[in-house]
Amino acid sequence: MHDKIESGSRREIPSVNSVLEALGEFDVPRPLIVDLIRSELTKERNRAAVDPVDKILERIRAGVTDLRRSRLQTVVNGTGILIHTNLGRAPLAQDAAEKLNRIASSYSNLELDLITGDRGSRAPYVTRALALLCHAEDAAIVNNCAAALVLIVSHFVRQKPEIVISRGEMVQIGGGFRIGDILESAGAKLREVGATNKTTLNDYARAIGPRTALVLRVHRSNFVMSGFVESPSSAALGDLARRKRIPFVHDLGSGATIATEQLGLEEHEPTPAEAIKDGASLICFSGDKLFGGPQAGIIAGKRKLIAALKREPFCRALRCDKLVLASLQATVDLHLSGTRPAEIPVLSLLQTGKDELRSRAAAMLVRLRGLPLQITIGHGTASIGGGSLAKSVISSLTLDISPEDCSVTEFAATLRNSSPPIIGYIARGFFKLDLRTIFPSQDDIVVDAIRLAATKQNRT
Ligand SMILES: *Cc1c(COP(=O)(O)O)cnc(C)c1O
Numbered sequence: 001m002h003d004k005i006e007s008g009s010r011r012e013i014p015s016v017n018s019v020l021e022a023l024g025e026f027d028v029p030r031p032l033i034v035d036l037i038r039s040e041l042t043k044e045r046n047r048a049a050v051d052p053v054d055k056i057l058e059r060i061r062a063g064v065t066d067l068r069r070s071r072l073q074t075v076v077n078g079t080g081i082l083i084h085t086n087l088g089r090a091p092l093a094q095d096a097a098e099k100l101n102r103i104a105s106s107y108s109n110l111e112l113d114l115i116t117g118d119r120g121s122r123a124p125y126v127t128r129a130l131a132l133l134c135h136a137e138d139a140a141i142v143n144n145c146a147a148a149l150v151l152i153v154s155h156f157v158r159q160k161p162e163i164v165i166s167r168g169e170m171v172q173i174g175g176g177f178r179i180g181d182i183l184e185s186a187g188a189k190l191r192e193v194g195a196t197n198k199t200t201l202n203d204y205a206r207a208i209g210p211r212t213a214l215v216l217r218v219h220r221s222n223f224v225m226s227g228f229v230e231s232p233s234s235a236a237l238g239d240l241a242r243r244k245r246i247p248f249v250h251d252l253g254s255g256a257t258i259a260t261e262q263l264g265l266e267e268h269e270p271t272p273a274e275a276i277k278d279g280a281s282l283i284c285f286s287g288d289k290l291f292g293g294p295q296a297g298i299i300a301g302k303r304k305l306i307a308a309l310k311r312e313p314f315c316r317a318l319r320c321d322k323l324v325l326a327s328l329q330a331t332v333d334l335h336l337s338g339t340r341p342a343e344i345p346v347l348s349l350l351q352t353g354k355d356e357l358r359s360r361a362a363a364m365l366v367r368l369r370g371l372p373l374q375i376t377i378g379h380g381t382a383s384i385g386g387g388s389l390a391k392s393v394i395s396s397l398t399l400d401i402s403p404e405d406c407s408v409t410e411f412a413a414t415l416r417n418s419s420p421p422i423i424g425y426i427a428r429g430f431f432k433l434d435l436r437t438i439f440p441s442q443d444d445i446v447v448d449a450i451r452l453a454a455t456k457q458n459r460t
Contacts, residue, residue, distance in 0.1 A: 013044055014053055022057055026064055036063050069417070076442050076449075078424040080396055080434030081385035082346050083254075085174055087423065089288040089295070091345045096293065096330035103326035110322050122319065126329040133257060133335055134272035134283065136300035140310055141287075141328065142318040145253065146173075146182060148284035148297030152249055153186040155312050156213040163188040164207045166199040168231060169218040179218050179251075188213070197225055201232040204240055214247040215240070217280075219270065221253035234270065238279015247281040247305065254384075255285030255298065257335050263350055265384075265392040272300060281305055287324075290384070292344035293331035294324045349436055350384075350394065357397040357435045360443055364399065367447045371454040372404040373411075382436040396436040399446075402429065403454065411453060418449040 014022075019037045026033060040060050044050060051059075075087060083089050092100070113120030123141060130139040142148050153163065163183055170192065172178045183190060191212070193203040204215060217237060232240075234250060241248035256269040269290070275283045282305055287296030297318075299309065309315060320328070334343050341347030361377045368375055380396035403411040408431045415422040415431075422445075424433040438446060 012053065013041055013050060014056065016041065019057065019060060023061065023064065026068070028064065028068060032067065033064060036060065036067060069421075074420050076420055076422040076446060077437040078422060078433030078435075078446070080380050080382035080398070080425075080437055082349055082382065082394075082437055083289050083385045084437075085385075089286075090290075090292045092294065092327050093292065093331060093334055093343050093345060095334065095343065096327040099330040100294075100323050100327040103322050108322055108326075110325070123325045123329070126325060126332055129329070129332045129336055130298060131300055133332060134276055134298075134300040136272070136276050136283070137303040138306040139298060139300040140306050140315075141320050141325070142297040142299065142315070143320060144295055145251065145284055145286040145297040146177065147318045148299045149179075149182055149251060150186045151309055151312060151315060151318055152214075152282060152284065152299065153183050153188050153216075154314060155309055156247065157186065157188045160211050160213040161187070161189040162191045162209075162211045162213055164191045164193060164204060164212055164215045165218065166194045166203075166231060167192045167196050168194060168199055168225065168229075169216075169220060171218050171220060171222070173222065173253075183216075194231075197228055198230045199232070200230065201236050201240060204232065204237065205244075208240075208244045208246065212244070212246055214249050214281075216249050216251065218251045219253045234275060234278035234280065241281070242279060247302075248279060250275045250278075250280040250283045252283055252285040254289035254291070255287070256290040258340065258347070260290075260392070263341065263347065264394070265350075267392045272298075276301065287328055287331075290346060291331065291335075292340075292346045294327040296320055296324055296328055345439075349439075352436060354395065354397065360435055360440060361397050361399060364443055364447050368450055371451060373450075373454050374402040374404070375450075376400050378430070378432065380432065380434045380436070382434055394436065396434050398432040398434050399450075400430040400432050401450070403431070405454075414453040415449055418452065420445065422446060422449050 282301035287293040378400040380398035381393040382396040
C-alpha cells in the first residue's frame with residue numbers, strides 16, 4: 001500500500017522494502033540494514049509529524065554510513081603515538097601476521113603432541129621460548145597483562161590475604177583501569193606502604209607479616225615523578241622478599257626486551273630479564289606494547305609458581321586462542337633471532353631516522369602543491385604511548401595543514417572519514433600528521449586523501 005516513495009508525501013511512512021530499494025547496494029549484510037531501517041521507521045511512526053520521505057531516506061543513509069564506519073578496519077596513524085590503545089596498540093610484524101593467517105585458516109597442533117600423538121599442552125614451544133627470552137625458568141600466557149595480575153593475585157591471596165604495595169605505585173593505567181581496583185576485585189587486601197613520592201625498604205619490611213601473600217611492584221609506566229622521590233631498587237625488594245620467604249611480583253607493563261636507551265630513549269625501562277635477575281619470583285607484561293606482538297599477558301618466573309598458576313581452574317577462563325599464540329610465537333622468534341628492531345614495527349618506527357622522515361615529508365609536499373590549503377613541515381614530538389616511557393619524547397616531523405575553505409576540525413573529520421580513515425591531531429591551529437607512525441607504504445594514501453579532502457565537494 002505504502003510501497004511508493006513519494007518525496008514530500010506528508011503522513012506516509014515508506015515500507016522497509018521500498019527503502020531498501022531506494023538505498024541501493026551496500027557492503028553490509030542485509031539483515032543489519034533492515035534492522036536499521038526498521039528502527040528508523042519506528043522512530044518516524046512515533047513522531048508527531050512525519051517527515052518527507054527524502055528526509056527519512058537521508059537519515060537512514062547517514063545511519064548506514066555510521067554503521068559502516070563503526071566496523072573494525074585499518075586506519076592510518078598520524079598521531080605520533082606509537083602504541084595507541086585506541087588504535088589497536090602494536091601492529092604485528094609481517095611474519096607474525098602471515099603465521100597467524102596460516103594457522104587461522106587450517107587445523108593445527110594446538111593441543112596435540114606430534115611426537116607421541118597424544119593430547120599435548122597448549123603452546124609448549126612459545127612458553128619455552130619466552131622463558132629463555134626472559135631468562136626465567138618457565139612462562140605462561142593469558143589474555144592480557146590485567147588478566148595476568150588477576151590470576152597471580154587470586155592464586156596467592158587464597159592462603160594469605162594481603163598484598164604489600166607502595167602508595168607510589170597505585171597506578172591508573174587506562175580509562176577506568178586502576179591497579180588497586182584490579183587487586184581488590186581479585187580478592188586481595190591492599191597493604192599500602194610509604195607515601196606517594198617516597199617509600200623506603202623499611203616501609204616494606206615493617207608491613208610484611210604472617211598475613212602477607214606477596215610484595216607487588218608496579219612499573220610506573222605512564223607517568224613520571226621527580227623532585228623529592230625515593231623508592232628501593234627492585235634488587236633490594238627482591239632480596240627482602242626472599243629473606244621473608246614471600247613471592248616478589250613485578251608488573252612491568254610494556255615488556256621492552258631491548259634496553260630502551262639502545263632505541264634512543266632517555267628513560268630506562270626494566271627488561272623482563274633484568275627484573276628476573278633482580279629477584280622477581282614472577283613478572284608480567286603486555287604482549288602488545290613495546291614487545292610488539294598481539295594482545296596477551298605474559299607471565300614468567302619460577303617454575304613451581306608458574307605450574308601452580310597453570311593449575312588454577314580460573315586460568316582456563318583466561319587462555320589465549322590459536323590466533324594469538326600463532327602471532328605471539330612468531331614475534332618471540334623474531335626477538336630471539338635478533339632480527340628486531342628491523343622487523344618489529346613498533347621498534348622500527350621508533351628508530352626511523354629524521355633524514356628519512358624529512359625526505360618523505362618533502363616528497364609529499366611536492367605532490368600536495370596547488371591545493372587550497374597551506375602545508376608546511378613541522379617538528380613533532382612523537383611518544384611511545386600505551387603506558388610506556390612517559391618521559392621519553394621522540395623527535396619527529398609532521399605535516400602541518402591549515403585548510404583555506406574550512407576549519408581544522410572539519411578537515412580532521414573529513415580525513416577521519418576517508419578510506420582508510422586517517423587520524424591526526426590538532427595543535428596550534430594546525431591539523432598535524434606525524435610521519436613517525438605512518439608507514440612509508442602509506443604515504444601515497446595520505447597524499448591522495450589530503451588532495452580529496454582539500455577539494456570542496458568531498459567535504460562532509
Ligand atoms: C599496560 C599496563 C597494564 C595492563 O596491560 P593490558 O595488557 O592492557 O591488560 C598493567 N600494568 C602496567 C604497569 C601497564 O603498563
